[in-house]
Amino acid sequence: MTREDILRQMAALQTQLDELDKVQGLAYVSTSLTEDEKDKQHQEDLQRLRGLRLIDDDFMNACFDGFTEGAELLLRIILNKPDIRVKSVKTQRRMKNLLGRDICLDIDADDETGKEYNIEVQRVDKGADRKRARYHSSILDVHLLQPGDDFSNLPDTFVIFITENDVIGDGLPLYTIDRQITNTGKLFDDGEHIVYVNGADKDASTALGKLMHDFFCTDPDDMHYKELADKVRYFKEDEKGVAAMCKVMEDMRNESAKTAVEKRNIEFANTLLKLGKLTVEEIATSAGLTIDRVRELAAPKTAR
16 A cells, blocks of 8 residues: 555545534534524523532532632631631642642632642542542642742642542541541641531531531522632622623633544554554654654653
8 A cells, every 4th residue: 555545545544534523513603503503502501500509520619719709708718717717729720740640720729827628529439439539639738838948838728529428437417537547546746637528417406517508509599609600600690790600601611522532543544553554754744743742652751
């Protein structure tokens, strides 16, 4: 088989893949839709928005970004510390790790005393793995200590998982994990704290139970805490809030489509690399990837 034959087959395969993408809804974004299709999609977004809760990642991210009063309410109730004063809060903060895996924090907040808080919402038990909590804690430490700083300057950190189910399994509404000296039973007191909040416990007689009720509530009128109810109502009922959430959902669809196409292109490029018949430049053109990306795919994988 000549190179020209391979290129012709590749072109035919690319055409088939493009047609498949169209069927699966991967090859276009909302701007290519007709007005009727856009209206239908908008109505579907509104219906989905009505069912969203604070335990749902995307809705929680929108509600808590910059929402210091809300973060303050959460931390005061979960940690039973009514004097916490939150200085700043942001959602979806990415923390880079040059030697390993990055993390993206659902909620990142700090208080006036310098303590750092990472709050994660997890509907799937696997997402609240204990070693994930450990890893989040370690990455926080890396980002909080500057070169030349004394280790004693490392602030207290709190990694808090709010989970849909009781992932620890002991039937408690809340689990607090701190290191201790096993020989004596005394706390090691290194400033690292991990907390699991059992979202399945919605005991209306406790502040934490009421908070969990609100996290799983779709109607702001049924929520206990006014701060949270007002924020949820804004994104579900206010014209600007609804528009912002619909934009978030549209961006998610487009990003999902982009990711799916990129994944398909990478698989295509890997197939061509295994054939070993084409140059990196030809593969990049055929697969719709950059030359540098194809070179990365072609580079030998080394164990870390």
